[in-house]
Amino acid sequence: MNRRSIVSSLLALPFVRFRLMKGGEPRSKVYRIFIIGDWGTGGKLQKRVANGMDAVASRLGAPLTIISTGDNIYPDGVSSASDIQWKTKFEDVYNGKHLRQIPWVAVLGNHDYRKSIMAQVEYGRINSRWIMPSTYFSHRLEADNETTLSVICLDTQQILQQSEGWQKQIDWLDAELNNHVSSDLIIAVGHHPIRSYGYYGDQAGLVKFVKPVLDKNRVHIYACGHDHDLQVIKNPADEFYCIVSGGGGGFRKTTKGQHTLANATNGGFVQLVLHNATAEALIMNPDGETLYQVDLKETARKK
Secondary structure (H helix, E strand, O other): OOOOOEEEOOOOOOOOOOOOEEEOEEOOOOEEEEEEOOOOOOHHHHHHHHHHHHHHHHOOOOEEEEOOOEEEEEEEEOOOOOOOOOHHHOOOOOOOOOOOOOOEOOOOOOOHHHOHHHHHHHHHHOOOEOOOOOOOEEEEOOOOOOEEEEEEEEHHHHHHOOOOHHHHHHHHHHHHHHOOOOOOOOEEEEEOOOOOOOOOOOHHHHHHHHHHHHOOOOOOOEOOOOOOEEEEEOOOOOOEEEEEOOOOOOOOOOOOOOOOOEEEEEOEEEEEEEEOEEEEEEEEOOOOOOOEEEOOOOOOOOO
């Protein structure tokens, strides 16, 4: 296994301050979240990555959830909640012994917009594994009786297109984050990247409208896809880490930028590991092997 531990230039900053503590002592429990995007091709790479995810879950323990960063079904999304592609590109692919019961928290991508976006919302009403109650929403993960993780899911296609209701979504985001200040970890999820050194790069509309809200509310992580690669980025202008995970079904070349902590291509996913009040982002290759291990560090989120 090619495992390279990344020690970033942010050594002066403390570990991400998750309140995974009990009675003043760190908890020994390890929590895992898989992050994957741009996956629903039905092709060989998608199936290989799915098998790699199942292998990691078998070896290290099942994740609390799987976060999908969008472009869930290629090439054009789905036409209904009963579209056959749900079976051929989701149910029959992520059906390994250690994955088949794990819930997915999913956002929409630009390819999902080509047909019915509401079909993806409606699919969650007939398959409890698929969590997408609306085109943007929040979801709490109760890791145990004392640990709460919040996932704030955005419709970045609406924001970037500035289609009807986009400003309402920005206002909702700001208000909703106020309801999650007690969470031990807050992950915002959108399809398009705020930061990226891949093909598409930073999305100016998100830098302008979403980043200030995430900074203000001290969100820990922004997870996204769109660029078909894997990146962990910490821009010093941001309060959050940007995790790009768009290698679930295809790949493109990527580059290492000024604020890159780790990057890879050729398919794969990102594993987020929370343990003893610290966090790591692991870039995994399609076979579930660790390519990079990144210690996440940032200033403590103000209360």
